[in-house]
Amino acid sequence: MTRSAAIIGGGVIGGGWAARFALMGWNVRIFDPDPQAERKLGEVMANARRSLPMLYDRDMPAEGTITFHNTIAEVVEGVAWVQESVPERLEVKHKVFAEIQAHLDPEAVIGSSTSGFKPSELQAGAKDPTQIVVTHPFNPVYLLPLVELVPGDTHDPRAVDWAREVMTEIGMYPLQVRAEIDAHIADRFLEAVWREALWLVKDGIATTEEIDNAIRYGFGLRWAQMGLFETYRVAGGEAGMKHFMAQFGPALEWPWTKLMDVPEFNDELVDLIAGQSDDQSGHLTIRELERLRDDNLVAMMRALKQQDAAAGALLNAHQRGMRQPLGDAVPLVTVRRTVPVDWTDYNGHMNESRYGQVFSDAADALMIHVGCDETYIANGNSYFTAETHVKYLAETHAGDAFDVASRVLIGEGKKLKAYHEMRTPAGEIIATCEQFMLHVNLTTRKSCPPLPEVLARVEALAAAHKDA
């Protein structure tokens, strides 16, 4: 049965949660008294529907239903998870928790998106404190995998296990924080950098755009894939981490930063920052900026995925759980997905070169279907493609859904010939591919017949497909 999550507060963060749950196949029930809530969620969903599926090279789960409800009592009915993203005011959160707990299934868990409060503060006075944990996400919630899971001292291990399971199932990385602390982990860094940045702008050392460039052309790229300590371990070189620390340690004593000094937060500072930000990005609407951000994140995360590193390794692990057996239909449907943004070109349509990707993925699915899987390859056998013949019949664009219908036309000895049709959801053929493959021994790099069990499956497919 499809599970349901209740989303309390449907702003940028709550909306991001709603999108992630729904696109991962959960039914989503939303409570937000804002009369604009439905319109705002629609905009977040439009961004998320376009970008989240691009992170995966698989068919996504069927999207869950999204419903709006007028009371907390109603919205939490039958849900397995509640995500609270109301404003950061403790008395508001306490009131909301009390109302939730008056109606919620005792087995369900409440995750709070709070960035500033500790679980003990949230739990104070609750009917069941152990039902409340911090699950602090990062914007855009539908793309970034990090969620800080802070159970606090008073917790029920079963609730924490459930939180980990739910977060992992919807593609997030629950980083369990060992001890509760103001602002958890990541926001302490963001706060430190924010303060320093305000000083640099206020003192006229750098503009907002110059600071952004100082980050994104330099250490931002390092941090996106290795973080802080592993980057420094590498910087230490052969002499190692201790050597690096010995070099960098004394710098701690230097008065480089004005970190605990708080710049006076007045209209003048706000106008200065907002004005510079307008100069930098004012030619783009927030919607356009969101689209650029999401496209960049998708492209970088897909690049890391191809390296099986950092956030990309998380995606690969999540994706492995999504693979469905192909079944026995003729033709086999080997690919079912949308066109990701990194596949399009200056003509605005899917680049010629990416059709090769589509048909290569179709061949991979076919390979696994016949038993030429990771283990088979690790044991020194594989199929190599010798020749392909692609016909480009119609255009397709970023975000468009398609599938690939595949047939085995020849399966004899070391030879395999496949025929693929890439199709729109309406059945129009976008492109076709004839693919000639040879089975090879990966040690000798010479062609040879497949092992008997693979050969038997290839022959069976060829027999079933050739006249169909």
Next chain:
Amino acid sequence: MTRSAAIIGGGVIGGGWAARFALMGWNVRIFDPDPQAERKLGEVMANARRSLPMLYDRDMPAEGTITFHNTIAEVVEGVAWVQESVPERLEVKHKVFAEIQAHLDPEAVIGSSTSGFKPSELQAGAKDPTQIVVTHPFNPVYLLPLVELVPGDTHDPRAVDWAREVMTEIGMYPLQVRAEIDAHIADRFLEAVWREALWLVKDGIATTEEIDNAIRYGFGLRWAQMGLFETYRVAGGEAGMKHFMAQFGPALEWPWTKLMDVPEFNDELVDLIAGQSDDQSGHLTIRELERLRDDNLVAMMRALKQQDAAAGALLNAHQRGMRQPLGDAVPLVTVRRTVPVDWTDYNGHMNESRYGQVFSDAADALMIHVGCDETYIANGNSYFTAETHVKYLAETHAGDAFDVASRVLIGEGKKLKAYHEMRTPAGEIIATCEQFMLHVNLTTRKSCPPLPEVLARVEALAAAHKDA
């Protein structure tokens, strides 16, 4: 004439500079009294030769010569740029500058890689203070584009212009800092984050690995492409930057960080950090970690390049300056490059799908050659590929060089048929492609003949190539 740069100090940073200059076609002269200098540089060069060319989809300049010299007097002979990367001790730097300036061409400029000193401190007591500027890079210097250019109050605009020109030519982004300040810009942020991270580890809130994950699965991905302020502008949503600041402003008063408190930097803290770092990454050597870092950076920067965003937009701008006319040889050499790391698959060789990229790039070069360039396309005309036939004849791997020889076999009216051979440097054919293209009107999306000047060039190529 090939220009020369002198590299004073050939460690991780100096070696990275040497690699970037040499791979961008400069001759490099190195002075480093370390008897291991040549071996160490060889290791940096091996990493750089593999990864830097992967950032570009073009033929690279011929690599400059690298020579080692025993004195500063000798190393600066005839050079147009000196890059100083000696240890961060002011008296050492002053001594090195005096020796350099006793022998250096007055038109050349000295850039210092210092992360901590201000230009006025470096310039104090120099024969010509205006010849010295700060050009502070980020590791790995051969991949990351950021260089902080700090001229200081006493500067010669011609020296600053030359610094900008040299840095841009070797593919870097010179961020000119408006006023000198301890640690320039980026390292102030790094210092703030480093302090906070040491506290979190010391207090047992998080391990080094947990902190790295908190960065790379969350805000690290945001910062790699938009930096700090543009990210927050987006987070502010429709209400804009002022609204965001009003929300976040009060947090400045909260005691979230322990930023100016300095943790006691003793053996216990060093052992704690180094031990956790060993647990996290000790199964990999520094060389292996460097390789992973470089592969990840290349893959992410190539992803941003495809989006023409952030560091990828810098690469595209730099690459545009590298395009050479194809000339009149038969066949035309349309592609000359190495296989980037994001093109390989689990079999360890260039993935089937990327051959489509190679031949699509070859077609793009051919298009520009016949006058179907950005302007032509912007005016509503282009060629679309209708059919390709690829034969895969030999394997190729990440870092391997190759070229593509292209012929126009048919060029009549709206039809164009090209034939491409992808070849190793030794001339072995890796793959071939027959490509059928149709000229289209981008408004009607229907085929039509090209404009007369393009048609004339296509016909001339077909006549020259068909019997050759």
